[in-house]
Every structure is written in C-alpha cells, then in structure tokens.
Amino acid sequence: MLGFQNQKNVCKIICMMGVTILTQFPTGNRTGPETVEVLSKRILALGAAQQGQFLVDCDTYTSIPQLGPQRTVHVLHNSEQPATVFSLLESGNKTIPLAADGLFDLLMMKMSSFYTPKKQTKAESKGLRYEIGDFCVKLGTVTVSSNFKGILVEVEYRPCVVPAMCWDLLKEFLQGLLGQSAPGNLPAYLQNRVQEIYSPIDTIHQYLEHFTLFRKSPGGMGLRTQ
Amino acid sequence: MERDLEQLNCALNSVKTLRSNVRRVFESVSNGLRADHGDEGKENKFILELQELLTTVNNNLRDVENSVSNLTPPPGAFSLGNTAYLSQETTQERQALYGQLVNSYKWTDKIREYSALAGNILATNSFNKTYKTFSTTKRRKTQSSNHNVSPEVIENLITSIDRLFPDVTITTNRPFVPNPVIQASLGRVLKAIIAFKGLMIEWVVVKAHAESNDLWTESRYKVFRKVTENCHAAMCHFHSPMMPELAVRSFMHWFHSYNTLFSAPCKRCGNHLHANLPPTWRDLRTLEPYHEECK
Numbered sequence: 001m002l003g004f005q006n007q008k009n010v011c012k013i014i015c016m017m018g019v020t021i022l023t024q025f026p027t028g029n030r031t032g033p034e035t036v037e038v039l040s041k042r043i044l045a046l047g048a049a050q051q052g053q054f055l056v057d058c059d060t061y062t063s064i065p066q067l068g069p070q071r072t073v074h075v076l077h078n079s080e081q082p083a084t085v086f087s088l089l090e091s092g093n094k095t096i097p098l099a100a101d102g103l104f105d106l107l108m109m110k111m112s113s114f115y116t117p118k119k120q121t122k123a124e125s126k127g128l129r130y131e132i133g134d135f136c137v138k139l140g141t142v143t144v145s146s147n148f149k150g151i152l153v154e155v156e157y158r159p160c161v162v163p164a165m166c167w168d169l170l171k172e173f174l175q176g177l178l179g180q181s182a183p184g185n186l187p188a189y190l191q192n193r194v195q196e197i198y199s200p201i202d203t204i205h206q207y208l209e210h211f212t213l214f215r216k217s218p219g220g221m222g223l224r225t226q
Numbered sequence: 227m228e229r230d231l232e233q234l235n236c237a238l239n240s241v242k243t244l245r246s247n248v249r250r251v252f253e254s255v256s257n258g259l260r261a262d263h264g265d266e267g268k269e270n271k272f273i274l275e276l277q278e279l280l281t282t283v284n285n286n287l288r289d290v291e292n293s294v295s296n297l298t299p300p301p302g303a304f305s306l307g308n309t310a311y312l313s314q315e316t317t318q319e320r321q322a323l324y325g326q327l328v329n330s331y332k333w334t335d336k337i338r339e340y341s342a343l344a345g346n347i348l349a350t351n352s353f354n355k356t357y358k359t360f361s362t363t364k365r366r367k368t369q370s371s372n373h374n375v376s377p378e379v380i381e382n383l384i385t386s387i388d389r390l391f392p393d394v395t396i397t398t399n400r401p402f403v404p405n406p407v408i409q410a411s412l413g414r415v416l417k418a419i420i421a422f423k424g425l426m427i428e429w430v431v432v433k434a435h436a437e438s439n440d441l442w443t444e445s446r447y448k449v450f451r452k453v454t455e456n457c458h459a460a461m462c463h464f465h466s467p468m469m470p471e472l473a474v475r476s477f478m479h480w481f482h483s484y485n486t487l488f489s490a491p492c493k494r495c496g497n498h499l500h501a502n503l504p505p506t507w508r509d510l511r512t513l514e515p516y517h518e519e520c521k
Contacts, residue, residue: 133502159447166488169498
C-alpha cells in the first residue's frame with residue numbers, strides 16, 4: 001500500500017505513532033511538585049489543553065543462576081497503549097523487544113520460579129497529559145520504589161512518523177518549552193534509527209534508558225543525562 | 227399570455243370581494259337590530275344599512291360579470307401528454323405523484339431559464355485562466371468536453387504522473403466509473419486522496435498514512451487539515467478548463483513539494499513552528515515553504 005519494500009515496515013505501520021522525544025528536566029533547587037508546577041504553567045501559557053493523565057511503569061526481573069548466564073527482563077506498561085505489555089529482554093549485549101497483550105503479566109507471574117522480580121526497583125513516571133496543536137506533552141514525576149527521582153518530559157509530534165524528518169521541528173518545540181534544558185541531540189537510542197518508522201516500542205526503549213539511569217542515581221536530584 | 231394572466235387575477239380578485247361583501251349582508255341580517263341603531267326609527271336605519279350593503283353587492287356582481295366577459299376561454303382541452311395517465315393510478319401512495327411531477331417540472335423550467343441567463347452573462351465576461359495564446363498555426367485539438375473523457379486518457383495521465391515523481395506512489399480505484407479516485411502517497415510524510423471529474427481534479431483530502439482512505443472525513447491532525455485547505459486553494463489556482471492535463475500536472479508538481487513538510491523551515495521567518503504548525507504553505511511558483519502567516 002505504501003510502497004515500502006519489506007514486510008517488517010508494513011507491520012510497523014499498523015501500530016505506528018508520532019515521533020516522541022523523552023528528556024529529563026533538571027529540578028535545580030526546587031522540589032519535584034514545584035518543578036512540575038513551573039512546567040505546567042509554561043505549557044498552559046503556550047495554549048495547551050490538559051487531556052487526562054498518564055502512567056508508564058517498569059518492573060525488572062532477573063533469571064535464576066540455574067538458567068545459565070544471567071538475563072534481565074524489563075516489563076513495561078504505557079497508559080497510551082493500555083492493552084499492550086512491553087518487555088525488553090537483556091541477554092548478553094543484545095536487547096530483544098516484545099509487545100504482547102495483557103496476559104503477559106500473568107505469564108511472568110507463572111514464571112516467577114525462573115525469573116524473580118528485583119527488589120526495590122519498580123520505576124514509574126506519572127503525571128498530567130497535555131495537548132497543544134498536534135503535539136502531545138506529558139510531564140511525568142519519576143519514582144523508583146516510591147522515592148522521588150526526577151522529572152521526565154515526553155513530547156510527541158503525532159502527524160510525523162520518521163524521526164529524521166521532524167527532529168529539527170521537535171527541537172524547536174522543546175527549546176520553546178524547556179529553554180536551556182532542551183536536548184541538543186536526538187536521544188542516543190533514536191540516533192541509529194532516524195530513518196525508520198517510529199513505533200510505540202521506541203518510546204518504551206527511551207523510558208527504560210531513563211529509568212535505568214534513575215535507578216543508578218543516588219536520590220532525588222536534577223542530574224542531566226546528556 | 228401576460229395579459230390573460232392579469233385578467234384572470236383581476237377576475238379572481240373581484241370574485242373574492244363579492245364573496246366577502248355577501249358575507250357582510252348575511253352577517254347584518256342574522257344580527258338583526260343592534261344597540262347602535264338607537265331607539266328612534268331603528269327599523270328604518272336597519273333597512274337603510276341593508277340597502278347600502280345590497281347595492282355594494284350589486285356593484286361587485288357587475289364587476290365580476292365584466293371581468294369574466296373579458297377573459298378569453300381556452301382554445302380546447304389541455305393536453306397533459308403522458309401525465310394524464312397518472313390520474314388513472316389507483317394506489318393510494320402514488321396519487322401524490324402528479325403534484326411532485328408538476329413541482330419538478332417547475333424546477334427544471336427554472337434551471338433552464340437561469341442557466342440560459344448565466345450562460346449569457348458568462349459569455350460576455352469571458353475569463354481565460356491559461357497564459358498561453360493559441361496561434362492559428364499550432365492550434366491543439368480542442369476537446370469537446372473535459373468532463374466526459376475516456377478512461378484510458380485519464381489512466382495514461384495518472385501513470386505518467388506516477389512515473390514523474392519517484393517518491394509519489396499512486397493507487398487508483400474507480401468507485402464512480404470513469405471518474406477515478408486516487409491515493410497519492412508522498413514518501414512517508416502524508417497521503418492525499420484525490421477525486422477526478424473527467425480530467426479535472428474535483429476534490430482533495432490530505433491525511434496521515436495511518437488514517438482511512440475515506441474521501442469525506444478530514445484528518446485528525448491540524449497540520450494535515452491545513453494542508454488540505456491549501457491544496458484546495460492550489461487546486462483552484464491551477465484549474466484551467468482549456469488545458470486540464472497541464473493543470474493536473476502542475477498541481478501534482480506543487481503537491482510534491484510537501485515532501486519536506488516537517489523538515490523544511492519557513493523561508494521568511496526561518497523557524498519551523500508558528501502556532502505549533504510547520505510551514506504548511508508552498509509558494510505556487512517557487513514551491514518555497516512558508517507559514518500561513520508569513521506568506
């Protein structure tokens with residue numbers, strides 16, 4: 001239909017979404033809620049309308065020693081795709097993504113004797129969702145096992161599906177919203193995939209990267225990741 | 227004809243006056259003596275009033291007779307043609323057909339009249355949207371109608387456009403033979419659903435790839451709705467009834483410039499975004515990108 005060469009791309013088109021950039025916003029010497037307040041005032045002043053809430057969460061499981069070299073499974077949920085469970089299996093230096101339906105959670109529970117949940121690592125980003133023109137902005141407060149860790153700003157430009165085409169446009173939008181804290185380059189994960197069609201799993205990859213960094217960081221502080 | 231109608235109207239009016247005055251006579255008779263006739267000589271007053279009324283009725287009656295004698299009787303029975311058979315219809319629900327028939331006849335009559343007028347007016351103010359003047363030596367074969375061309379001609383045009391731009395993919399379907407509706411995918415940026423009427427572009431809708439190919443619903447994205455608007459403007463700009471093929475080609479050439487919709491900054495202000503929209507306008511000659519407000 002679209003004249004693309006391979007089957008993989010056609011599959012991705014069915015579940016494609018707008019290009020999304022996830023970036024951390026430093027809290028500086030403000031508290032988390034104060035920072036969110038500042039950002040939400042800014043976005044409302046730009047003419048955005050609040051459209052509900054959102055939640056992205058991540059559980060991590062590790063394989064038991066009897067299964068050989070240790071593997072890690074990250075299971076993520078995104079309220080934007082409520083019927084889908086995303087999982088990323090880290091095995092050696094490979095990461096295998098999988099998008100499954102809601103039953104996958106129950107499957108993980110069944111496998112609890114092989115994959116045990118890591119203690120104290122449930123990461124969450126939740127907050128309010130705003131729509132402004134064709135952009136969708138989410139201001140998320142990140143907690144790791146209920147400790148505040150920082151602020152994640154997600155900006156989606158919904159009409160465009162190829163990162164290379166709309167990166168400059170998104171950069172301009174992010175600079176307008178975040179000022180000095182806006183990222184100057186594409187997120188590392190997207191840099192190798194700029195010509196590919198963006199899909200929800202790409203957003204999940206970005207969230208996992210940030211969650212991993214937050215887990216390693218000692219506490220609630222505005223540390224820059226880029 | 228005109229005079230006949232006038233007289234008929236006049237006669238109908240005098241019948242109306244006669245009826246209303248006769249009614250007044252009966253009213254007065256049925257009321258009998260009233261308080262406003264007073265006490266003295268009330269019978270006389272009543273009779274006088276009645277006489278007056280009867281005189282008016284008499285005058286009215288004369289008017290009616292006069293106006294009726296002025297009318298010219300129709301030369302014979304009206305010929306209703308085949309519609310006469312409608313009166314022989316027995317089923318209940320079809321008996322109303324005659325009224326509808328008369329109404330639609332009136333409408334078509336009006337359409338004929340108005341289109342004749344419009345034709346006259348347009349003929350005196352002829353406007354020519356082509357820049358080219360036809361020289362007698364190189365006159366092209368003019369097509370008698372651009373609405374009704376054979377499907378092969380349109381097919382050839384579409385295939386040639388498809389070959390012209392490598393990143394435009396065109397798929398065709400024909401829900402209304404021979405007028406095709408094509409989906410033109412412009413790279414991975416957008417797609418346009420274009421309906422043809424003969425060799426002319428009739429309607430354009432621009433949407434995201436993930437959206438339906440329906441011709442009637444607009445895109446859910448603001449940017450594509452704006453581009454649709456601009457496509458309509460360009461469609462009218464390039465429209466040229468004399469050279470429909472050239473019009474379609476120029477339109478497609480212009481449309482092709484949207485492959486940089488998200489990546490090209492505005493030529494005037496140098497920014498990508500204005501009011502949260504990328505530059506949605508493309509200059510009709512230079513094909514340079516501009517914001518709606520910057521052009």
